[in-house]
Amino acid sequence: MTPVSSPYVPDVSRYTKRESRAVPVGPIQIGGGAPIVIQSMLTSDTMDTGACVREALDLVEAGCELVRITAPTVKDAANLRAIRDELRSRGCPVPLVADIHFKPEAAMEAARWVDKIRINPGNYADRKKFVVRSYTDEEYASAVARLEDAFLPLVHLCQERGIAMRIGTNHGSLSDRILNRYGDTPLGMVESALEYARICRKAGFHRIVFSMKASNPRIMISAYRRLIAVLQELGPDWNYPIHLGVTEAGDGEDGRVKSAVGIGALLADGIGDTIRVSLTEDSVREIPVAEALRALVEEFAGAPRPKEALVPPFDPFSFQRRHSHRWVRNAKVGGGEPVRVAVLEENFAALESASAGTEMVPELGYRPGMAEEVDPEDPATLAELETGAPRLVTVRDGCPYPPLYAFRMLAARIPSRHPILLKDTFFPGEKGDPLRERLNSALQVGALLCDGIGDAVLLRREADPKKALELSYNILQATGNRSFKADFVACPSCGRTLFNLQETTARIRAATGHLKGVKIAVMGCIVNGPGEMADADFGYVGGAPGKVNLYVGKKAVRFNIPQEQAVDSLIALIAEEGKWIDPPRS
Structure with a gap:
């Protein structure tokens, strides 16, 4: 497999929903222009039919549209029939997905009772013993042939029953064969999924959904972008729907921030047909987060469209921080310095005092006029930045575009020597739902940081200065830019x-x-x-x-x-x- 050369989206400064084929899953549809589907996973023991039914009903009432259940053994897989029948007897038509890892025989049993099967290419019919060895081309091809023999019966059964399949690659569970040839990389993740997809297509089976999940949002974003670019190069009939998720995101604000960064960044680029927010909490608590992220897509879709398409000012597939020169005032910004946390100058002293002795301290007191406030579409303003010493630059308030798009435009149109101050909003003072506002901050700023754009951050959606400071650091930690805690x-x-x-x-x-x-x-x-x-x-x-x-x-x-x-x-x-x-x- 060769590196991709095509862009992953038509334009990184405007929302364009990726077109995908429709994949029916029971009474609902994933892709094909359907609304983004929200899903979750049961935490109950699969053999406890009553507990599974109660939890599934609670999830559906909360807004979940697709319910996944683990089936680690044939016995568990067989009990999916009882869970399905009890849900249907209660008038609940929610589609069920069986989650399969190691056992093809469990997958074969589960496929008799559910609407969709999820398989992990790194675990299903492939070896995972962390063995380091070299594969000749002949040995590699022979291993893929054995994989095909083991996988085809499931493909045929899904085909016969008219059910769907998610080929769900996870960053940490690539097979030894993939690891030895491609490494623990986004490229390896993509190739792992494509091996199974080729087998499906060879059999004429196309009810496929892809996922590329990782616990690190930066890796997750890169893997999905690479997948989309590769699918585009393979041809228009490779337009399969995409499942988004940050795996093992954790709990509390950390889990929500990671999910907003990873899932949100891709949704904003028009990628994603179904989402699952993975929190180490009761499963119903995932649904409001997923709903808020889905709702944010409406803002991107309804935003004004820039006059010109933008060449990405970043490498979509490999993280590199944008190079800038150092700007020095009451803090050093840019030039290889850590991404700084800015707060409004009137809050600086109080926050500095309150955070003494902790890792979460304000580093830059921001006041009007400190940074060059730029319209990224104004040639005259941009021309002024072509000469002179490094200046701290930001997008002016009142800009009509979402910050993610506006700062990409800015980074593409000013000399790289100027460090950039990121804002989460251009309309400070507006109030909305607190959860949605915090997720929006994490999405806008976190996605840019994963692009390598940004030398300082200023959050103003959160009215409480202390909470805004904490959220700033949590975003920096989630994106791998700063580490202030475990x-x-x-x-x-x-x-x-x-x-x-x-x-x-x-x-x-x-x-x-x-x-x-x-x-x-x-x-x-x-x-x-x-x-x-x-x-x-x-x-x-x-x-x-x-x-x-x-x-x-x-x-x-x-x-x-x-x-x-x-x-x-x-x-x-x-x-x-x-x-x-x-x-x-x-």
Whole structure:
């Protein structure tokens, strides 16, 4: 597979919905011009029919339009029939999706009862033992042929029943064969999915949905962009719908910010036909976040359209921070400095005092006239920036375009030596739904930071200056620009989970949250274990009921620790690895 050369969207400064073919899933449709479908996943044990039915009904009442259920064994898969029948007897037609990882035989059973099958190419009929080896072309082709033999029966069954399939690649669970040839990269993620899609197409099966999920929004965005560009190069009949999600996003504001950055950035580019927000919380709490993100698309679609198309001022497939020169006032901005957090000058002193001794401090007191306020479509104003020393530049208030599009225009049209101050709104003082406003801030600013654009951020949608400061830092952490606390990768609960994820994540966060720069993965089972942890420093993984395995990177180092001792054992392991510091005194 060769690197892509085509753009991933027609124009990065205006909303154009990607056209995709329609894929029926029970009574609903994904793609083909249908509204974005919101989905979620049950946290109940798949063998507990009553609990699954109650949770599914609660999700539907909350606004969920597609319900996914794990089917790790044939026995679990067979019980999907009972869940489906009970839902239908209660007048609930919501489509059901079976989530399959390791067992083709479970997929074959599940496909008899559901409307859609999700398979993970890294786990389904392929080897994942973290083995390093070289494959000759003949060995590689032979492995793909064996994969085809194992996968075709499921394709034929889906074809016979008229059900859909999501080919869902996850960044952390690529097969050894893909890893050895392509590395743990977005390119490898795309090729992993295309192997399975080629088999489907060879059999004449086209009810396919793709996903490219990762816990790191920057990687996730890059992988989806690459997928879209590759599908475009392959031809117009490769226009399959896209499922968006940031996997293992976590809980609280961290999970919401990561989801808004990753999912929102792609929605704003017109990519995405169905979304799932993965929070380590009760599943119904995912739905309002997904609804708010879907609603934000309406703002992008209804925004004025710029006069001219824009060549992307960033590499869509590989992150590179925009080069700028240093600008110095009461803070150093640009020129390789960390992305700075700006606050309104009238709030600076109070916030500085309140945040003393913490990592979340205001760094730039912003006042009118400090930055060059630029209309990115005004040739005269832009011409003034062609000469002279580096200046801090931003888009003027009142600009009619969403900040994501306006700052892309600005970055494309001013010399790179000028550092850029990002704003989350050009109409400060307007008030809306608090959740939607915070998600909008994370989307607009976070997407730009993932493009490599921005040297300082100023959030004004949030009226509370302290909350705005905290959100600024959370966006910087989610986008990989700053690290001021431990970073947590936590999967949402499902029927495979071997302990209470919400309670456990909260305990681990309370004990280790002060460990700046340390990344900890909390995974409920081996499916979301060493592979899904991706680049975490330490892992806490359910190994058996009541037992936990601990990892350093992707290597298991301690096994079958009683759950009540596991958090203390994790702390001891972090200390052994030289990454523990005592928490600050309150």
